[in-house]
Amino acid sequence: MPGSSSHSVALEIGGLRKVFTETAVDDLDLTIRAGEFYALLGPNGAGKTTTLRMVAGLLKADAGAVSICGIDAFADPVEAKRVLAWVPDEPMIYDKLTPLEYLEFVAGLWSMDADLARFRADALLEQFGLSDHADERCGGFSKGMRQKVALAGALIHEPRLIILDEPLTGLDAGSARQVKSVLQGLVATGVTVIMTTHILEVAERMADRIGVIAKGRLIAEGTLAELRERASTGGITLEDIFLEIVAGATPEEALAEGKAA
């Protein structure tokens, strides 16, 4: 149990484990500081989403402990969820509701004060450029617009920790920039953001620290500079470093292995 939690720690994971038919997450330890932008990288099936779904309370862990802003998420999930927001890769919203109605519903789930919720909803819709669509049903929205509605829903209760699973997948350049800008703004105000992504350039540009997961274990962690130092070949881009770390070999060797396969 990560018992040494303090307010400077947003998320502390200790010995987290999940086995389906194979081990998906294997005694994972991870600590993320408050106000940090943390990017979680890894190949497909590495255990990133499984880890984060256990943190969000969407999946039961087989073993281990999770502390969110000092709250034991397994012992007191309701309190932990009050400070948490989860944004899945596929925006899950209701086609028959308008963005405004969706935000009102989310505010109800978090038992927010109605006036404050309305104020926050207007501000978020404005921030995401959705004000003109506030009264339109979401059924006809593009994926980018749906993702922004989902993100607005995640932010309306002013969470201290936001977990995003591939939030930029399928977004056009304009929407992606808007989302990135909002996330950076949140981090600037002390909110902690954890994001999985396959777009390494995003992690490279935005993340304070980067964690690399493979086969359910955290195999590397640090700032870009620290990861670069660790890479034996002195890779220049995060892609070089990532491939070397994940493959346990140089990028060239990894690519050669891929061709051989």
Add this chain to the structure above:
Amino acid sequence: MTFTGFAHHELRLTWRDWSWIFSGWRNRSTRRALIGMAIFTAILHLIAYAVLSPFFERGGTPDQTTLAILTVSVVLGFTMMLSQAMESVTRAFYARDDLDLILSSPAPSRDLFLVRIGMMGLTSWIMSVLMVAPFINIAAALGGPAWLAGYAVMLAVSLLATGAAVLGTLALFRWIGPKRTRLIAQIAAAVIGAAFLIGLQVVAIVSYGSMSRFALFAPDFVARHAPDTASPLWSLAHAMTGQTAPLLALLLGSIVFFAAAAWVGAIQFRRIVVAALGVHEPARRQRGGTRPFRSRSTGAALMHKELRLIARDPWLISQTLMQVLYLLPPAVMLYVSFGSDTRIAVIVAPVVVMAVGQLAGGLAWLTISGEDAPDLIATAPVQPSARLWAKIEAVLVIVAVVVSPLAIGLATVSPWGAVVTFLGALTAASCAILVQLWFRSQAKRTMFRRRQVASKVSTIAEAVASILCAGTTALVAASQPLAIIPAILLLLVMGIAWSISPKERTIAIA
């Protein structure tokens, strides 16, 4: 890919679908499911024996009443199959599934549709046989092998229903276009399905001896109004009893009709699917953009959301509240008998209970499994039990609103009947909700109709539980000790459903 390749592909998918539905890929579960089904089938045979043996003890010669009942049963079966087939055909045109892959390949899409429509006919036949086989078997055992012709009649009826569904859907496409065909076809399918059950209800009321008002099948009424037993109008019934000429004519006619419909549909398949896939929902504005938010508890927020989503979806309304139609005949009977017949509860109670079971099942699926934002709900700071209870409350509120007027009306005539009906309805709703809880699997609300395909076990368990609740309620209302039999069967069905339901849950309750 050739025609046989498509056929192999479809058969494999169907087989795996059925295997998964009945076993969840677990041998233990398969064994238990098979044992449970064997027991259930044996019980159905016993019921069939109890129903049919008096007829065969009297000689087993079909009189006008028998022919009328057989004919009506076949026609009602046809409407049920037509309803299912219309739903399947609409899905074949609109569900994206693998159509993008197949239509973008050089394989002939005509062959695919021919195979799929063939599978629809076959599935329809198998499903109907599952229900009527005990009656056909007992009739053959007591009255001779000629009664086995019932299987062939069911096949012919399945082919006719599937062919009619294809032609009907094509006609809708031509008349009202792809944008509205889906909605209209699905509503039509639901109405036709409801019509079947309402028809069954009429038969049930008659068999409970409700006399003059529904004396359509009473022997003296039939003798006066129906044609002679040799009349060709009884051809369907004659085919059921194994008469060669009508049976061959029916089979041949249905095969030709089915083949023609399938061919016409297959030729137009690609054009229709391309048109259907191009349908998009237009932007629709709602009022209230400037109104303040309302403070709600989590439970109230969930319930308000459920009611709002259903209210905004005419298709869902048609699907979920179609059961209200079942209440019309008893409501009329209640009105006619007002203040004069305290035994009315015997007739009204089972119909109300049956309707409540079906209504609660559909609504419970919508709220428990058909959640479009499961992650959002599951990450809200609420205990899972409170979350679940809020959803169940939403179901019960809608059920109560629909049933209350009838229950109050019944209470004015028969307070005892009203109490029995209330308890029966509560049991039916509870059983339906439990089945939906045990078999919950996350899906989009748009999959509502497919829930019956995705989990045949839960659909069958839900329907059988409703029927048994209705039977128990009717017998209790009539103060019959025999009520213990359907009550025990209900426990058995629920036990089987629980035992074969998936036990491992890796996702949180949304």
